Amino acid sequence: MDRIVNGIARGVFVFLYIPIVAVIVYSFNAAGTNTRFDGLTLQWYVELFQDASLMQTLRTSALVAVITATVATIIGIMFALGLARYRGRGRGALMALIALPLIVPEIVLGVALLSVFSTTKMPLGILTLVLGHLIVSLPLATLVLMSSAAMLDPSLPEAATDLGCTPWQTFTRVYFPLLRPAVVAAWLLSFTTSFSNIVMSTFLSGVGSTTLPLKIYSSLKTGLTPSINALGALLILLTLVIVLLVGVSQMRRILVESRT
Amino acid sequence: MKKLIVASVGVVAALALSSCSGTGGDAGPxxxxxxxxxxxxxxxxxxxxxxxxxxxxxxxxxxxxxxxxxxxxxxxxxxxxxxxxxxxxxxxxxxxxxxxxxxxxxxxxxxxxxxxxxxxxxxxxxxxxxxxxWGTTGLLYNATCTGGEEITSWTSLFDPKWKGKINMLDNMLAAYIAGLQVNGYGADSTDEAEIAKATESLIEQKPLLSGYNSTNYGELVASGDVCISEAWGGTSTAKIVEQNPDVHYVLPEEGGSLxxxxxxxxxxxxxxxxxxxxxxxxxxxxxxxxxxxxxxxxxxxxxxxxxxxxxxxxxNAAVYASDEQVANADFIVDPGKAMRFYQDGWTRVKAS
Amino acid sequence: MTATTRAIHLGRQEKPKRGSLLLLIPGIASVVLLGVLPLFIVARNSFAVADDYGGITDGLTLENYAKLLDPVYSKTLLFSLGLGLLNTVVCLVIGYLTSYYIVSRPTNRQGFLLLLVIIPFWTDFLVRTFAWITILGSGGPIAGILGIFGIAGFSVIPSNLAVVLGLLYSFLPTAIFPIYASMRSIDPSLKEAATDLGASWWGVHRRVILPLSSPGILGAALLTFIPTMGVFVIPVLLGGGKDPLVGNLIVTLYTEFRNQPMGAAVSMVLLVLMLASMALVGLALKRSSTKRTTTKKTEA
Missing domain, CATH: 3.40.190.10 (Periplasmic binding protein-like II)
Known part of the structure; x- marks a missing residue:
């Protein structure tokens, strides 16, 4: 029976990489369309780097995702630590509150936020994008951190205080090292959520702040260019470079620990 | 660990910061x-x-x-x-x-x-x-798929002969162009009875459809997954027509739209x-x-x-349709109060 | 306990409490300002009247909700719930088996396997979806290989099968992660003990692993089921858009129909349904945990 399960699981990993392999293969396709394969070319990579507006949207997405992920992780750490130490009534309600944005369809939240920003006369741009992405990634980041924070020994802060640590020292020397794997996982999850967001961005982007997924989505009308495949392939490459840079072993440790 | 944060933040931050150079800083009027x-x-x-x-x-x-x-x-x-x-x-x-x-x-x-x-x-x-x-809304078809038969009318989109091989644009006003004109009405109708008749036709048509798609329908026609599709003339359609000799774009004899x-x-x-x-x-x-x-x-x-x-x-009809081809074409204008009839109808079509 | 020690004790207990409240403030403030406040606007709008140009007038009406009683809406809702359930079950079964596989690997390989699960999601969603269209379409590799063997005309684009496949792909990681997390905390000796006592593979899972990983499974169920309701690109691109989901309905109402009040009403109904399902899962969790403690007590 375990052998069957192993077979199924390996199949799942293959399944996850099928479209990724296709994206990479078709990024070298000489035919201008995905419906045929006409031999190999590097043309789409050349076009990609010449496409200034596409590269600009990539930068916008990266900027927004970095800020969003960082802010979401910081707020998430605070909330998770606070909740782990909170023994009063309404813990369940607090958890439900932080998860609330998960159960509202994004378009509803996006349109509603747009009207909030317009009544407060906040100009649309990077800031509104970050706020919009924050509200969809904060619940995910917090939930990841909460599972880790709940495992911490409740007597830790007392011990630290007895040893003469200030609250800040308690955090940097005691909590943060213990939470580090979860912090990385939460950051990556928020980064991915923001980086790939379409719906919130549709309503909350402003002059000069078109994100990459928005650009791709709006070019659907004229047809996706093969350069988009090239960009997809390059982003996978970038991911692999980061993974190798950090060292697979470290990454393993981070993820294993963060999920306990 | 530190390396990871430095590396990933470094890569993206470098990308991000260079974005500031894009917009001119000290812009006067x-x-x-x-x-x-x-x-x-x-x-x-x-x-x-x-x-x-x-x-x-x-x-x-x-x-x-x-x-x-x-x-x-x-x-x-x-x-x-x-x-x-x-x-x-x-x-x-x-x-x-x-x-x-x-x-x-x-x-x-x-x-x-x-x-x-x-x-x-x-x-x-x-x-x-x-x-x-400007451009038109008309018909895109694959001649290999239709067995050489020329498609000239919206009626083909409602013909059981092509069951499972028909695509409609996933857009309310566009779908009603075909729905109204196939019944002999103008595509800019604001008449409740006419719109209701068009709704009926669209509901009857639904089982014949491969789907509603307004993004990659051109590729579906080129690959033969779809034989006939309602289509917008323009860049992507022209590209498909140019790359595939079997694929043709025509304005229907009922008029189509601009x-x-x-x-x-x-x-x-x-x-x-x-x-x-x-x-x-x-x-x-x-x-x-x-x-x-x-x-x-x-x-x-x-x-x-x-x-x-x-x-x-x-x-090339997929780009510049001639004056005579567009002679009967209607401009799709805002239906105003009649919008409700369209919306109620389209909701029914989609849910049927 | 003397008065002084009690005072110290109380002081200790209260100090972290106040501190923890301060820590909660940024999170609460963010959700209230960016989540709850907009939701109030949505709730208000669901009772408003749309004007001819897509704006909202000040009127107050129940008409938007009354309209939802029309069978066309319940049909879409039921179809979405059905598809959501199907997707949740498929994701849970495959997610459970995959998590079990990952947990049975040596500890130092587990993180790498988890990383393998998320990397595909760092490519753009549309790019991935179009790749699936190419693969499953008639011009793709599957059709090509089948063509060599004389099987012509393969294509599952568009179809509901493709939608299920696309949904499974999108939600698999969200199912795997929580299940993996709770499976990992199961003491491996429990499994060994059960096997030694002669339990079959199925028995080990039914009596040991499945019940002990139920919090993760329920969490995965929520994280899969709820977001499936809001999906709207997959049904159009992979499914041909003939069977719209609630997500499509809301998007159409908000954009094409420019009828925000109606869209808001649909969202509110969905919100209540989701909150109810969350409460149900919460209740189930509570019951299973009390059940477990009572069994433990009886055993003891």
Whole structure:
């Protein structure tokens, strides 16, 4: 029976990489369309780097995702630590509150936020994008951190205080090292959520702040260019470079620990 | 661990920071212009030429639907100068007072426009918009798939013979063009009974459909997954037709319809001088021709036609449909109060 | 306990409490300002009247909700709930088996396997979806290979099968992660003990692993089921858009129909349904945990 399960699981990993392999293969396709394969070319990579507006949207997405992920992780750490130490009534309600944005369809939240920003006369741009992405990634980041924070020994802060640590020292020397794997996982999850967001961005982007997924989505009308495949392939490459840079072993440790 | 954060933050932050160089910092009035347009309908070459000649830096953002653009403008404070609404969206924007009336004394070259766009029903006297590119809604079919049979009428979209091989545009007003015209009504009908009849036809049609798709229907027709599709003429359709000798684009004998995407100035545009300069620049015949040469779309500018490098496009129905082909075509305009009949009908079609 | 020690004790207990409240403030403030406040606007709008140009008038009406009683809406809702349930079950079964596989690997390989699960999601969603269209369409590799063997005309684009496949792909990681997390905390000796006592593979899972990983499974169920309701691109691109989901309905109402009040009403109904399902899962969790403690007590 375990052998069957192993077979199924390996199949799942293959399944996850099928479209990724296709994206990479078709990024070298000489035919201008995905419906045929006409031999190999590097043309789409050349076009990609010449496409200034596409590269600009990539930068916008990266900027927004970095800020969003960082802010979401910081707020998430605070909330998770606070909740782990909170023994009063309404813990369940607090958890439900932080998860609330998960159960509202994004378009509803996006349109509603747009009207909030317009009544407060906040100009649309990077800031509104970050706020919009924050509200969809904060619940995910917090939930990841909460599972880790709940495992911490409740007597830790007392011990630290007895040893003469200030609250800040308690955090940097005691909590943060213990939470580090979860912090990385939460950051990556928020980064991915923001980086790939379409719906919130549709309503909350402003002059000069078109994100990459928005650009791709709006070019659907004229047809996706093969350069988009090239960009997809390059982003996978970038991911692999980061993974190798950090060292697979470290990454393993981070993820294993963060999920306990 | 630290390495990971430094590495990943470093890579993205480097990417991110360089984005600041994109927008000019110390912008005085009219050294900048913010454009909100359909992706690729105003080719990058046009923006480059404009910046080179005037020194005005252009920020371009794209939208994926008129509705997205309208909701952005309706929120106010958008910061855009030039927007590119389709014909019915012009009416909706005017209705919500989201456009500046155009000061004709500041516009040069409006006489270059083709006569059929000089005084359109959706914007009489071109008070709010200057037509830029246009196209049609018609039929795209794969002749191999139909066994050589020529498709000339909307009725084919309702013919059980092609069951499972028909695609309709996933757009309410577009679907009703076929639904109304196949019954002999105008595509701009506001009559409740006519719209109800069209709804019935569309509900009857649904089991015959492969699907509703308005994004990659061209590729579906090219690959033969779909034999006949309702289609928008324009860049992607022209590309599909050009690459696949078996694929043809025709306007149906019932008429089909016309769409126009034009240039308008958003209410409270921060750089109005630059906006007028941009409109005038785009009205020049040689610039307007770039919409065809670099964008693969039909220009609304009649004087531009002699500057089109590939004169074959002027007789290609997927790009420039001829005057006689579009003689019966209707402009899809905002149905106003009749919108409710369309919406109720379309909801029923989708849920059936 | 003397008065002084009690005072110290109380002081200790209260100090972290106040501190923890301060820590909660940024999170609460973000959700209230960016989540709850907009939701109030949505709730208000669901009772408003749309004007001809997509704006909202000040009127107050129940008409938007009354309209939802029309069978056309319940049909879409039921179809979405059905598809959501199907997707949740498929994701849970495959997610459970995959998590079990990952947990049975050596500890130092587990992180790498988890990383393998998320990397595909760092490519753009549309790019991935179009890749699936190419693969499953008639011009793709599957059709090509089948063609060599004389099987012509393969294509599952568009179809509901493709939608299920696309949904499974999108939600698999969200199912795997929580299940993996709770499976990992199961003491491996429990499994060994059960096996030694002669329990079959199925018995080990039914009596040991499945019940002990139920919090993760329920969490995965929520994280899969709820977001499936809001999906709207997959049904159009992979499914042909003939069977719209609630997500499509809301998007159509908000954009094409420019009928925000109606869209808001649909959202509110969906919100209540989701909150109810969350409460149900919460209740189930509570019951299973009390059950477990009572069994433990009886055993003891």
């Amino acid at each position: 009219s050294t900048e212009l913010n454009v909100y347009a359909w992706a690729d309908e105003i080719p990058q070459t046009v923006f480059d030429a404009f910046t080179e000649e005037t020194g005005i830096a252009v920020n371009v953002d794209n939208f994926d639907s008129n509705e997205t653009m309208i909701s952005k403008l309706a929120a106010g404070n958008s910061g855009y100068d030039i927007v590119e609404p389709s014909q019915y969206a012009v009416q909706q924007l005017v209705g919500q007072e989201l456009l500046e009336p155009l000061d004709k004394s500041k516009i040069e070259g409006i006489d270059n426009l083709a006569p059929k766009f000089a005084d359109p029903s959706y914007d009489p006297g071109l008070q709010y918009s200057v037509p830029w590119v 769409w126009v995407d034009g240039l308008s100035i958003a209410k409270g545009a921060p750089h109005q001088d630059a906006a007028y300069e941009f409109i005038n620049f785009l009205l020049r015949p040689e610039i307007a021709a770039m919409a065809t040469n670099d964008g693969g779309l039909a220009s609304a500018n009649a004087a531009a036609q002699e500057h089109v490098t590939d004169q074959g496009l002027l007789s």
